[in-house]
Amino acid sequence: MREISAKLITEKVKEACIAANCRLPDDVIESFKKGKEEEKSPLGRQIFDKMLDNAALAAKKEVPVCQDTGMAVIFAEIGQDCHIVDGDFETAINEGVRRGYVDGYLRLSVVSDPMRRVNTNDNTPAIIHTSIVPGDQIHITVAPKGFGSENMSAIKMFTPAATRDDVVGFIVDTMSKAGSNPCPPMIVGVGLGGTFEKAAYLAKKAVCTPLDAPAQDEFYADLEKEITEKANKLGIGPQGWGGTVTALKVRVMAFGTHIAGLPCAVNIGCHVTRHQEFTL
Numbered sequence: 302m303r304e305i306s307a308k309l310i311t312e313k314v315k316e317a318c319i320a321a322n323c324r325l326p327d328d329v330i331e332s333f334k335k336g337k338e339e340e341k342s343p344l345g346r347q348i349f350d351k352m353l354d355n356a357a358l359a360a361k362k363e364v365p366v367c368q369d370t371g372m373a374v375i376f377a378e379i380g381q382d383c384h385i386v387d388g389d390f391e392t393a394i395n396e397g398v399r400r401g402y403v404d405g406y407l408r409l410s411v412v413s414d415p416m417r418r419v420n421t422n423d424n425t426p427a428i429i430h431t432s433i434v435p436g437d438q439i440h441i442t443v444a445p446k447g448f449g450s451e452n453m454s455a456i457k458m459f460t461p462a463a464t465r466d467d468v469v470g471f472i473v474d475t476m477s478k479a480g481s482n483p484c485p486p487m488i489v490g491v492g493l494g495g496t497f498e499k500a501a502y503l504a505k506k507a508v509c510t511p512l513d514a515p516a517q518d519e520f521y522a523d524l525e526k527e528i529t530e531k532a533n534k535l536g537i538g539p540q541g542w543g544g545t546v547t548a549l550k551v552r553v554m555a556f557g558t559h560i561a562g563l564p565c566a567v568n569i570g571c572h573v574t575r576h577q578e579f580t581l
């Protein structure tokens with residue numbers, strides 16, 4: 302049984318919160334470059350240049366790439382052969398988020414209660430998703446999620462009678478209704494199957510998947526391509542100023558479901574869809 306200190310988890314989460322907000326992953330930067338090549342609008346290409354400049358400047362000066370530094374979403378894969386010592390896991394995660402946002406001078410955007418709206422002043426609590434996996438390591442993804450894009454997300458509980466066109470239509474319509482609000486070009490996660498909450502989890506997980514990772518299988522690779530092509534015909538374009546690149550990537554994750562249902566969740570990500578990963 303391998304021991305991992307909760308104090309180490311806190312320190313690494315702190316570092317990842319700051320890094321995620323200041324340095325976009327390489328796959329996201331590459332998607333900007335590819336998007337610029339594909340964009341037919343001169344203004345749209347200029348906006349891609351500004352997006353690249355903004356990302357480079359944020360990394361160089363170690364300042365947030367976006368003023369909305371998000372709500373911290375944590376995906377943790379915990380090896381079943383490791384033991385956390387010196388504290389409990391969730392407290393360690395939240396302490397890391399607190400230190401990262403306060404010490405990193407990141408915007409504090411979280412309230413303690415959705416109705417009474419009192420700011421916690423440290424960006425906690427974090428949203429924590431855990432899974433138990435084989436091995437003696439802990440792999441953590443820190444994904445700050447801004448709400449300009451999060452607010453544009455949607456879920457629909459289809460029946461099994463729904464066709465492929467129905468599902469694709471709902472996803473594309475969700476992106477169309479989002480318009481310029483999520484600071485496009487968008488990165489979109491789609492969760493299909495499971496239950497109401499599982500579909501939403503899959504959609505959020507999909508948004509955080511590296512853009513250059515392969516699709517779930519050939520069927521879903523074709524579905525992702527179809528949705529992306531239809532989304533890019535919407536004409537929303539970079540930052541909503543019109544153009545041919547509205548979606549940088551659409552990622553679909555599917556899971557088994559009940560014979561009576563077909564849940565479909567769409568999680569919209571802005572062009573600065575951020576994530577940092579580390580393994581202990």
